Structures are given as C-alpha cells and as structure tokens.
Amino acid sequence: MRKNIYAVIDTETVGIKKKLVYDLGMVITDKTGDIKLAKRWLVKEVMDIPLMEELPFYNKKIEKNAEGIIPTALVDIETEINEIFAQFDVNVVVAYNLPFDFQAVKDTMSMFKIESKLFDNLEYFDLWNASCNSFLNQKNYKAVAREQGWFTKTGLISSNAENAYRYITGDYQFVEEHTALEDCIIETRILQEICRQKKAKQKNTMIYMPWKKIQEKRSA
Secondary structure, three states: OOOOOEEEEEEEEEOOOOOEEEEEEEEEEOOOOOOOEEEEEEEHHHHOOHHHHHOHHHHHHHHHHOOOOOOEOHHHHHHHHHHHHHHHOOOEEEEOOHHHHHHHHHHHHHHOOOOOOOOOOOEEEEHHHHHHOOHHHOHHHHHHHHHHOOEOOOOEEOOOHHHHHHHHHOOOOOOOOOOHHHHHHHHHHHHHHHHHHOOOOOOOOOOOOHHHHHOOEOOO
C-alpha cells in the first residue's frame, strides 16, 4: 500500500461574500507528523488591491505576516506548489475546515481569471471532521472543554483548531496565531493525533458543519 504523504494547507483571507487568499501556508508531512517542508506565500494580486490598504484589520494581519516576505504571483505559487507535490510525492491534501480553504483558493483564482487545476487528482480530507469523529467527540474532551470554558458564542462546545490543539498537547493556554504557516504547524500536530488513533478518515467528501457531531449546550 502506498504511504500517504500529506500537504497540510491553511489560508488567511479577506472579503465577505468571496474570500480572497492573501496568505497561504503549507506543510508537507507524513503520519508521524515529521515536517519535511514548511512554506508560505503572500499572494501578490491580493496584496496589491488598493482597498485592502484601507482596512485596519487587514493592515494588522499584514504587519504580523509580511515582514521579509516578497509577495508572489498566483501562477508562480501554483507552479511551485505542483513542483513540491511532485518532489515529495504528495497524494493527500488536508486542512482544518477544508471546504473553506478549497473555496477560498477557487474564489481567488477566479477573481484574477486564472484557470487552475491546483489540488486536482489528489485525495483530500477535512481535519475538522476527522477530529469531530474521534477525540473531540469523547467524554473527556467535553469535560475539559466545560472546565476550561471552551464554548462558541452560541454556547456550544467549541471544536476549533485552537482548542483541538490545546487538548491534545495539554497546553490549555495556547493561543492560535491565525497566520497561515503557523496554523499549518498546529494542524500538522492534529493530523498526527488523528493518524495515531487510526480512525477511519472520510476522504474526498466535503463535510460542512462537522461541529454538529459534538453539539452540546453550555449548562445553565
């Protein structure tokens, strides 16, 4: 059986109706969590949109992300990613909330009229869904979440990547950076946990709202 080599991806986006990727991160790994390559790109086309310079939230994110990195054109990013996939023989793409990241990449390519086959012919699965099918749906996680106050704004048990990482590492004070590459690194650790538990992963299916599987209201 062929060994799985994973590309863990994460996007940071701007926009409301359509999400445009300005920061793209990727980690190449295997089931052990060994990081074979870590890479990030700032997307030149999105960085060059004048309106973006006027958005305080965007400026704050860019200041955190952009130091020392030269933005790269989308076509060059796609070429480089495909070369990395070939170099490491990548056969599975994963992300935490993969439907969002896939759609964001699609919207960005479409916005700038780039016909893309990025991620075509690769298997994929969603880490969020896989986590909700395994350790996030266990009594111990829910007990820890209640104790630590890990709830959504609507009062449900949280299942986001930050709290998933906190739980599996025991670092309950960890705060997610929300930069693409650093988020990929914590998601790589989550992937390692999923592989360690040997849970079946639902591949090649977009799962929306996997948090419903662990739905539990805060006690009054």
